[in-house]
Amino acid sequence: MATLLSPETLEGKLLFAIPKKGRLYEKCLELLSGADIQFKRAHRLDVALVQNHPMALVFLPAADIPRFVAEGNVDLGITGQDMVAEASLNSSITEELELGFGKCALQVQVPESSAYKAPRDLVGRKIATSFDRLAGKYFEELESQEGSQVGDKKTAIEYVGGSVEAACALGLADGIVDLVESGETMRACGLHAIATLLQSQAVLIRPTTPHARANVALIKLVTNRIKGVIAASKYVLVEYNIEKASLGGALTVTPGRRAATVSPLDDEGWNAVSAMVLKSESANIMDRLEELGAVDIFVVQLSNCRI
């Protein structure tokens, strides 16, 4: 049987890199489904041909995706902004779209009981991290700052591939640099954060200079579909009826993205209004509309949109 992982099978196909496991995986699958990118991933295979487009999904470690994108081996990719920053290939990678999931912060953490209160206290000490490049740069800057307590002593950055939070308890490091979202892992390990290196979320990325073989039209189509799914997850449609005398006030609450749709109701003196609003503001907006006399207020979820 011919393998899917051959240059012949992939020839002419748009290659889209997706994290093969971990925190971003399920959300990426939801996004692909929302964009109607249909595929079946065979057991243990890291490449899946897309059934309804000349395209293949390549499942890779999230940390490797920036390099594959920067070198044009794939045409699109999804990974964390933390991974893009750590790869340090910024000019070769264009961030097309923030995806709104995989939100976390890269933080310097120390044991609750430790004498290290600020990052500069860790200069010259041992730091464990999977982000050795970013942590290295961060501590180099601290070392070069005047007044650093340990003078020109170099901070030792120890790379560890995972379970970074265990490093201090195991005596491997004085502090760590790792990702925090809820803070649950950090607290469970008796650590607390003393500084933030960066905030991160999942992003859609592409090579800044597309590969000569790139199917630019298909890249644009896939990008636009993903933008539509992400926009739909941020917005809802609010619909309500309001007396004409109160319409002006209500429209200041729901101006719409371009403009609200205002239609006459088959009841003189009344209008029906429909407008897109941010999902995060929808409850507040409903309260304000009600105060203004709006009735029959509905919030409609969007499954997809183009705006």
Ligand SMILES: Nc1ncnc2c1ncn2[C@@H]1O[C@H](COP(=O)(O)OP(=O)(O)OP(=O)(O)O)[C@@H](O)[C@H]1O
């Ligand atoms: N707790 C979290 N909450 C939200 N997003 C996270 C969290 N941890 C990591 N991420 C995001 O997901 C990306 C992948 O992290 P994850 O821990 O899933 O890695 P992975 O590819 O499974 O590698 P490994 O498990 O081998 O360390 C990170 O680069 C980051 O952008």
Ligand SMILES: O=P(O)(O)OC[C@H]1O[C@H](OP(=O)(O)OP(=O)(O)O)[C@H](O)[C@@H]1O
């Ligand atoms: O603040 P929290 O919500 O607790 O999340 C933070 C944890 O999530 C990530 O690890 P993950 O659980 O993905 O596993 P890993 O350690 O194998 O990468 C990260 O490396 C932290 O350990």
